[in-house]
Amino acid sequence: xxxxxxxxxxxxxxxxxxxxxxxxxxxxxxxxxxxxxxxxxxxxxxxxxxxxxxxxxxxxxxxxxxxxxxxxxxxxxxxxxxxxxxxxxxxxxxxxxxxxxxxxxxxxxxxxxxxxxxxxxxxxxxxxxxxxxxxxxxxxxxxxxxxxxxxxxxxxxxxxxxxxxxxxxxxxxxxxxxxxxxxxxxxxxxxxxxxxxxxxxxxxxxxxxxxxxxxxxxxxxxxxxxxxxxxxxxxxxxxxxxxxxxxxxxxxxxxxxxxxxxxxxxxxxxxxxxxxxxxxxxxxxxxxxxxxxxxxxxxxxxxxxxxxxxxxxxxxxxxxxxxxxxxxxxxxxxxxxxxxxxxxxxxxxxxxxxxxxxxxxxxxxxxxxxxxxxxxxxxxxxxxxxxxxxxxxxxxxxxxxxxxxxxxxxxxxxxxxxxxxxxxxxxxx
RNA sequence: GUGAGCGUAGCUCAACCUGGUCAGAGCACUAGAUUGUGGAUCUAGGGGUUGCGGGUUCAAUUCCCGUCGCUCACCCCA
Numbered sequence: 001x002x003x004x005x006x007x008x009x010x011x012x013x014x015x016x017x018x019x020x021x022x023x024x025x026x027x028x029x030x031x032x033x034x035x036x037x038x039x040x041x042x043x044x045x046x047x048x049x050x051x052x053x054x055x056x057x058x059x060x061x062x063x064x065x066x067x068x069x070x071x072x073x074x075x076x077x078x079x080x081x082x083x084x085x086x087x088x089x090x091x092x093x094x095x096x097x098x099x100x101x102x103x104x105x106x107x108x109x110x111x112x113x114x115x116x117x118x119x120x121x122x123x124x125x126x127x128x129x130x131x132x133x134x135x136x137x138x139x140x141x142x143x144x145x146x147x148x149x150x151x152x153x154x155x156x157x158x159x160x161x162x163x164x165x166x167x168x169x170x171x172x173x174x175x176x177x178x179x180x181x182x183x184x185x186x187x188x189x190x191x192x193x194x195x196x197x198x199x200x201x202x203x204x205x206x207x208x209x210x211x212x213x214x215x216x217x218x219x220x221x222x223x224x225x226x227x228x229x230x231x232x233x234x235x236x237x238x239x240x241x242x243x244x245x246x247x248x249x250x251x252x253x254x255x256x257x258x259x260x261x262x263x264x265x266x267x268x269x270x271x272x273x274x275x276x277x278x279x280x281x282x283x284x285x286x287x288x289x290x291x292x293x294x295x296x297x298x299x300x301x302x303x304x305x306x307x308x309x310x311x312x313x314x315x316x317x318x319x320x321x322x323x324x325x326x327x328x329x330x331x332x333x334x335x336x337x338x339x340x341x342x343x344x345x346x347x348x349x350x351x352x353x354x355x356x357x358x359x360x361x362x363x364x365x366x367x368x369x370x371x372x373x374x375x376x377x378x379x380x381x382x383x384x385x386x387x388x389x390x391x392x393x394x395x396x397x398x399x400x401x402x403x404x405x406x407x408x409x410x411x412x413x414x415x416x417x418x419x420x421x422x423x424x425x426x427x428x429x
Numbered sequence: 430g431u432g433a434g435c436g437u438a439g440c441u442c443a444a445c446c447u448g449g450u451c452a453g454a455g456c457a458c459u460a461g462a463u464u465g466u467g468g469a470u471c472u473a474g475g476g477g478u479u480g481c482g483g484g485u486u487c488a489a490u491u492c493c494c495g496u497c498g499c500u501c502a503c504c505c506c507a
Binding site: 004007058059060063064081106108110111112113114115116117120121122124190198201204206255256257267273274275277278279280303304305306307308309338339371372373374375376377378379380381387389391392393401403405408410 | 430431464465466467468498499500501502503504505506507
């Protein structure tokens, strides 16, 4: 094969695209209910934006970004996530309303695997403006409403607090490091290295020995400073008032981006393979200030991976194949003329235009004459719902034969009544 | 970046381990079963330099090496 899509870049083909459209339209609908507004930001951004926001030392910035020099010798990157862009736009345009959502592509140059692509798509929301626990909870309400709207059932929502960058986290890191140094011998090679590089990630290790060592490890939650502890307590309290947010405290979840503080959460689904997070997010109170806005403006947000949502929905059989067929079948009209009489063709074109004008979906009239048998074969392959047949007989009578491809029944309809007839048949379905 | 598995018709796969008969099957496709009625069935048919390159051998889809690609896992994350 001479040309193919780049590694980790997927074509979304017509027989799958309706699923994407479904997720997109449900998302827009849910966000709308909560009065979040859509924002669209560029895919290309400046390198420093992400160095500053995600963190210079993170894997994303160090080795996963598509980055290059543009023709003006400027360092640009394909966005590896969109939160930083949204905050940038918020600050740049001094937006007043910070309830924003987005649907779009991001890029990371990782090795692809199940549920992980180099171009991936996220639907996410940001709530920029406040530092109140109520905001954390609002965001979780939107997130769970979205998942419910999509019909996703078997997911787990895990929440945690990672404290603040200034007080709790440095303190906690110290304590954890002390503890793990004692357990050094029981840890896998990877984790021994992680003690220095990314200590908090040790909690994610799947090696049995490490799991044992971690069991007794000090937890972030026990090392929160007073304000952070109060914030988290309030979040839990508010969440408990919401009946339909089934969450669990999971002290081991941590986020890979530096900007998170306090509340963090993750939605996982076990039908996904190794990459089992369908979504995640949390609070990032320092980011607005970091990117040049007011230091008093806090924020929180979440993002769900579209392809992971789709995988999860597929595994729960959220998409019926019938539904897909129905969408294809959704009201397609196939129009054909019989015989070579040019007058019939002209008449048919007129009907075709009229029906399209009335908002029907009409397959373009075939260029060549074919026997009826052929026309029906084609119509069947296209999943047409109705075939309109215009032959000499019909033409003389000023009618057209309408064949219902589901039932196989057929009746002659007067030309001037065709629109209302079809409308009636389509609505009744 | 590291490791493992896999590349055979448009698609899903068989034959490879134990080198050697024309590399097969299902689905799809094309044409017919008499000319204004589809989906089903039947009949016939087209289609593969076995990813690419090299090596071993009288002989390679089959064994070995390289390369490219895909997949999964590590890592990381949505």
